[in-house]
Amino acid sequence: MTSHSVLKTSAEISLSRQFGEAVGDLPGSVAVRDLREAAFAQFARIGLPHRRIEAWKYTDLKARVAEAAPLAHRAGATALAEIAARPRDVDGAIRLYVVDGHFHPEISDLAGLPDGLSVTSLAAGLDAGRADVLAILAGLDIAKEDAALALNTAFMRDGVVLDVADGAEISTPVEIVHVVTPSHAVSVHSRGIVILGSGSKLGLIERFVAGDAGHQRSDVLQVVVGDGAELEHVAVKSDDPAALAISTLTASIGSNARLASFGLASSGDLSRRQFFIRFDGDHSTLDLSGAVLLKDRMHADTTLIVEHVGLACESRELYRHVIDGEASGVFQGKVIVRPGAQKTDGRMASNALLLSGEAEMANKPELEIFADDVACGHGATCGAIDEMPVFYLMSRGLPRPEAEALLIRSFVGEVVDRVGNGVLAAAEQSLREGLDAAIDVWLAGRALALPHGSPAKGKA
């Protein structure tokens, strides 16, 4: 392959070698193998994304990723038994485990699945060459250029495929727990697919758990929301101190359908959540929201592209970043309104709270509108904690760290409030408690880091 000449960094050279060694063993039919080869060739043309690629401007993987960790192997029985014995975060959820990139049905809750819900492994779907799966893997045009997604396509090992039959309203939440077990650094490439039939409903929670051995994790979830269908998705990344974590959500939304996705990220050195969402049908709604809590030298990037093709769809994006220490946050949001997408109603907002003088936030909202009868807007703010509310709370007896913590909780609370407004309403309380606990853990870590008697101060 002549393209190898572009792959110069140590990490890129390792990825190329890994792909050559692994491609024969990775699951899939001939068509899948072709897809993998093409995806790797696409990756090889540009290598790891870097700052001169607009979508990766603020998260330069070429510069930041020194080496590619070896591919993870299938976890052993002892590790799996230990995982299966862990307490549950959401009572009554159908829990599915993806461990080190492999779906493990033997420790997942597959007995007595509700009618209309089918759970299979991606690897099986790839081996069988499932036509609908292949069509979804081929992806959306707005995601075609993305090197991280291409790399995942090349290496994807396994994951969960959820099929929800037409009209099936699955009232029990499904929880996919992604675990990375080794005590040494590994890389994991997983992919999940969710296909919601017409008029169906599903609540999906994804939880990411890993040790701090320097893992590199890439996970992709591809969703098809059928006409009149509804998916509420919550992704929790509070216990995943991976060195590198890239999560991608792609979705195509039919007519009169609804997709909501909330994410909490409060761990990990370098993380990115990216969204490629397209409204194919009419009169549908999208609600993307997230809370990102950063400290030390963490870097987190939220990048989304929402494409309105159908008529009269409504999109909402609200992200809140809280950034302390020398951490940095990125929000890039692009809403594209195609010529036929009249009556589009789009609103996007990104707000950041900077808790230290070294904290950084880059906001880049964009609208590309090719229709003339639409209402679209965006707003981005960035600032320190207001001193007036801090003084108000202190004057009532709260020490400064507690006053600041209360205000940070309040700032983040406005996005956490969006959880459980859809299909996951029944799980709202346990979800909220889990999210609040994760936020408290982050705040407690921050309080410990505050030098005693010399509180951080912002300018009002």
Next chain:
Amino acid sequence: MLSISNLHARIADEGREILKGLSLDVNPGEVHAIMGPNGAGKSTLAYILAGKDDYEVTDGEVRLDGDDLLGLEPNERAARGLFLAFQYPVEIPGVANMTFLKTAVNAQRKARGETEISTPDFLRLVREKASLLKIGQEMLRRAVNVGFSGGEKKRNDILQMAVLQPKICILDESDSGLDIDALRIVADGVNALRSPERAFIIITHYQRLLDYIKPDFVHVLSGGRIARSGGPELALELEAKGYADFNEAAA
């Protein structure tokens, strides 16, 4: 109880002197009204006593029960029994009023080395105080001051005062923006808290509030110091004559 002597202070960022030798002694059980023209330094005094750090004290001292007050953080002053009812109570989105009250009560108790209040005791305390101020369950469940009317915000501040049970209460223009009914509720709330152990400093521009909260002493703050002190009759005199005399004196 509270002793302010020769207090000089300026705005930290711009250096303009606001207080120029203010002295005032407040004993337990007393109600002092501080009146004065706009810009006399009334709110500055309130903020300095509560510990807002936009001001720099250049001379003089303030003692609470004999201890230096000015070296303490706002929360330490609160725990020692000082309370400021704000001219503009601050909105805290996403924090329920009840949660906030309980957090404040327990933060103060912790600072004083006391145990946390039990939930039944806390609920009983809030219910009793809230009913006096005509604050219903709905207002207690809502986020602190968010979407409250001007009158509701002032009543909510007085509720905090009633629940926290401070020994020195400073009310900064608690009458501003209130209609006569809201004014009466706020005044009733304050009067219910009057006791031989508790003192009040009522800062106001108008005499109106003092019809409802009877002061023991009235002081005129002008030109950064107490220009004149007297009994309740001084407020009536100011109402009749205005602050013109003092403005000239200050100029």
